[in-house]
Amino acid sequence: MPKRRILSLWFPRLGAERLIRAARGLQDGPLAVVAEQSNMQVVTSLNAEAQAAGLRVGQPVRDAHAMCANLVTRPRNTPAEAAFLTALRRWAGKFSPWVAEESPDGLIVDLSGCAHLFGGEEALLNVLEVDCADMGLSVQMGIADTLGAAWALARYAGQEATSDRNGDAISQEARATRARAGKRRHWTKGGTAPQVMTLGGGARIAAPGQSYGALSPLPIAALRLEDQVVAQLNRLGLRRIGDLLGQPRASLARRFGRGLVLRLDQAMGSAPEPVSPARPPHHFAVRMTLPNPIGLIEDVMAAIDRMLPTLCTKLEEKGRGVRTLRLEAHRADQAAEIIEVGLARPTYDKHRIRPLLEMKTDKIDAGYGIDMLRLEAIQTEPIHARTMAGHAEARRVARERLDGNTAVDDLIGKLGARVGLEAITRHHPVASHIPEKTAQTLAAAWSEPAHDWPPSPRPRPLLMWQPEPVMAPETPTVPSAFRWRGRDWQLAQATGPERIAPEWWLDDPNWRSGVRDYWVVVTEQGERLWLFYGHGGTMSAGWFCQGQFG
Numbered sequence: 001m002p003k004r005r006i007l008s009l010w011f012p013r014l015g016a017e018r019l020i021r022a023a024r025g026l027q028d029g030p031l032a033v034v035a036e037q038s039n040m041q042v043v044t045s046l047n048a049e050a051q052a053a054g055l056r057v058g059q060p061v062r063d064a065h066a067m068c069a070n071l072v073t074r075p076r077n078t079p080a081e082a083a084f085l086t087a088l089r090r091w092a093g094k095f096s097p098w099v100a101e102e103s104p105d106g107l108i109v110d111l112s113g114c115a116h117l118f119g120g121e122e123a124l125l126n127v128l129e130v131d132c133a134d135m136g137l138s139v140q141m142g143i144a145d146t147l148g149a150a151w152a153l154a155r156y157a158g159q160e161a162t163s164d165r166n167g168d169a170i171s172q173e174a175r176a177t178r179a180r181a182g183k184r185r186h187w188t189k190g191g192t193a194p195q196v197m198t199l200g201g202g203a204r205i206a207a208p209g210q211s212y213g214a215l216s217p218l219p220i221a222a223l224r225l226e227d228q229v230v231a232q233l234n235r236l237g238l239r240r241i242g243d244l245l246g247q248p249r250a251s252l253a254r255r256f257g258r259g260l261v262l263r264l265d266q267a268m269g270s271a272p273e274p275v276s277p278a279r280p281p282h283h284f285a286v287r288m289t290l291p292n293p294i295g296l297i298e299d300v301m302a303a304i305d306r307m308l309p310t311l312c313t314k315l316e317e318k319g320r321g322v323r324t325l326r327l328e329a330h331r332a333d334q335a336a337e338i339i340e341v342g343l344a345r346p347t348y349d350k351h352r353i354r355p356l357l358e359m360k361t362d363k364i365d366a367g368y369g370i371d372m373l374r375l376e377a378i379q380t381e382p383i384h385a386r387t388m389a390g391h392a393e394a395r396r397v398a399r400e401r402l403d404g405n406t407a408v409d410d411l412i413g414k415l416g417a418r419v420g421l422e423a424i425t426r427h428h429p430v431a432s433h434i435p436e437k438t439a440q441t442l443a444a445a446w447s448e449p450a451h452d453w454p455p456s457p458r459p460r461p462l463l464m465w466q467p468e469p470v471m472a473p474e475t476p477t478v479p480s481a482f483r484w485r486g487r488d489w490q491l492a493q494a495t496g497p498e499r500i501a502p503e504w505w506l507d508d509p510n511w512r513s514g515v516r517d518y519w520v521v522v523t524e525q526g527e528r529l530w531l532f533y534g535h536g537g538t539m540s541a542g543w544f545c546q547g548q549f550g
Contacts, residue, residue: 003208005121006275007109008142008150009092009128014105015045017137018084019074019334030068034061035076044076048138075335078104079328079374089277091131095124100277106154108147110275121205144206147275148267149215152222152241157204159219211268216242223263229256241267282318285376286311293332293369297361300329303373304357311375312348315383321346324379327357329364330372337364342421344412344445346381352410359417412444421445429453434503434511435518435546436464458498459520461530461547466510470543476533478519484529484545493522497533513541520549 011017015033020026030050032043041061053068065071085101092099095118098110111121118124121143132139142153206214215222218241221230233256238244244252244264253261265271286307294300304327315322323346329337341356364370412424427439428450438456472482478494496519502511513534521529530547 003112004145005111005115005208006144006147006150007095007111007124008102008147008154009088009107009109010140010142010151010154011088011105011137012140013045013047013051013138014085015076015081016047016050018081020047021136022334026072026074030055030071032061032064032071032073033076034073035078075333077330077334077336079336079338080330080334081105095128098275098277100275102151106151108150108275111143125205140204142204142206144214145208145211146267146269147273148224148263149206149211149269151224152215152218152267153204153206156218156222157214160217212245215267216240216245220244223260223267225260225263229260232256282320282380284311284314284318284320284322284380285374286314287372287374289372290370293366293371295366295369300361300364300370300373301358304354304361304375307373307375308350308354308357311377312350312353315348315377315380319383320380321348321383322353322377322380324377325353325357326376326378327360328374328376329366329370330374331367332369332371333367335367337366337370339363340378342413342416342445344409344416344421345406346383348383352406352413355410356413356417359414408449416445426450432503433500434508435460435500436510458518459549461528462550464530464547467532467544467546470531470545472543474540474542476517476535478521478531479543482543489527489529490524491521492524495520500532513544518546 016031019031019033030053031047032050032055033045034041035044036042043055043057043059043061043064046055046057050064050068050071053071055064055068055071061073064073081104085103085105085107089099089101089107092107092109096109096111096114098112100108102108111124115121115124118127125141125143128139128141140154142150142155142157144150144153220233220239220241220243223241223244225233233239233244238247241264244260245268249261249264262271266273288303288307290303294303311322322343324340324342326338326340329339331337339357339360341353341360343353343356347353412421415424422443424444425441426444426447426449428442428447430438430440431454432438438460468484470482470484472479478491478496480491482489482491497517498519499515499517501515502508513536515535516532517535518530518532521531523529528549529545530549531543531545533543534541
């Protein structure tokens with residue numbers, strides 16, 4: 001079996017070069033793709049001329065215009081970039097059947113047993129370079145035994161780890177540190193040099209079994225770590241991957257988390273990181289290209305009325321219902337407006353989906369006009385995947401389907417379109433005798449209504465909260481007068497006690513007061529409160545109020 005070889009393709013100017021391919025008038029001059037992040041317009045992609053002018057990705061647009069007066073900016077179209085990357089994935093399928101997308105601007109190719117069909121790895125990279133040049137794309141490539149090593153070589157090979165301190169970093173280091181740094185660069189004193197081959201176009205190849213030496217001189221950021229972790233390691237003087245390889249693993253995991261050790265293992269091949277190109281088996285989407293741009297809500301809804309039946313027919317043929325639906329409105333200025341709606345139950349009924357889309361179309365900014373609309377079912381589920389709990393449950397579900405009783409589901413969907421489906425919840429019973437644990441909160445859109453609640457041994461209050469201290473004599477007898485929430489209360493009637501013991505097999509901090517005696521207390525002011533006397537346990541005894549009856 002051939003040794004595993006992974007190719008990483010990185011398109012550093014994907015967003016800008018996609019626009020240049022689509023609009024030939026943008027070929028001359030610096031170009032920047034911008035998007036809004038944290039209420040600020042920032043650069044997300046640059047062409048070669050803009051990078052030569054000193055601009056960088058992540059830079060605020062106002063700073064970029066100050067540095068380059070003739071800079072041309074275009075809004076980012078995230079769906080179009082994702083579709084373009086998918087098209088590149090299909091193109092890369094001619095080199096290997098095992099290709100995966102690495103959003104937002106990369107591809108991972110498993111070359112195991114495929115490189116010899118193109119005359120070897122060097123010849124294959126030459127073919128890749130020619131193809132990308134013909135497509136007008138800049139590309140950097142890396143080949144290694146692991147995904148992590150190939151990713152690092154494609155993006156960081158040839159870069160030296162720099163210090164974040166001012167002045168000469170070597171002269172500022174301690175004497176012992178300089179001695180260790182000299183030992184790390186062992187290949188300058190007769191050791192084996194890392195076998196990394198740099199070709200034209202930014203290609204890097206690490207020979208089989210040479211991942212350790214190839215990655216050692218690279219910056220720590222090549223391990224796909226978070227910026228915060230990279231900054232912490234740099235402050236400690238650990239700037240190259242080789243500096244980490246000799247450190248104790250237990251101390252690294254304890255101080256920087258297991259993610260750092262995992263990335264090291266993945267890059268060196270100790271931890272598996274498969275290339276998984278599998279895509280969802282079902283894909284439901286329709287689109288409409290308009291001859292003239294539109295901008296009115298009525299026109300958008302008219303287009304939806306023509307697309308939605310086609311989408312629902314495709315879903316019905318496959319026996320699936322949509323749970324999350326996305327509407328993309330592509331504008332004439334190459335930007336895209338996106339809205340998503342969620343449904344409480346999977347369905348392919350257009351009459352239940354249309355009102356949800358209509359509620360959100362007013363959020364679409366048409367700009368200079370919309371020339372293409374696209375509907376896509378992001379999340380689908382089998383429409384008949386239900387587990388029947390006996391004949392009674394089956395009859396109830398069948399009756400609901402015959403009667404068309406979907407009012408509650410439609411209400412949840414409409415409310416979810418405004419506040420989010422996660423904000424709508426319902427309670428389900430839980431097998432526990434502890435009052436505050438008798439119910440659990442579930443998302444209404446992903447749970448069934450609760451039926452047959454177990455009967456409670458005693459009435460429970462309508463409102464329940466964490467126990468609040470009550471100023472009263474510390475005796476088990478119900479006090480005739482007590483003070484709670486800054487007010488004095490007089491006892492009119494008391495019913496009880498109901499003794500509830502804690503769950504001894506669980507260490508619940510709220511129940512360390514031991515056994516509780518609950519009383520339904522009616523005050524002369526007319527309030528019905530739920531008081532209990534805690535017998536101590538690991539805490540002091542006393543009276544508390546935990547609820548109020550309606």
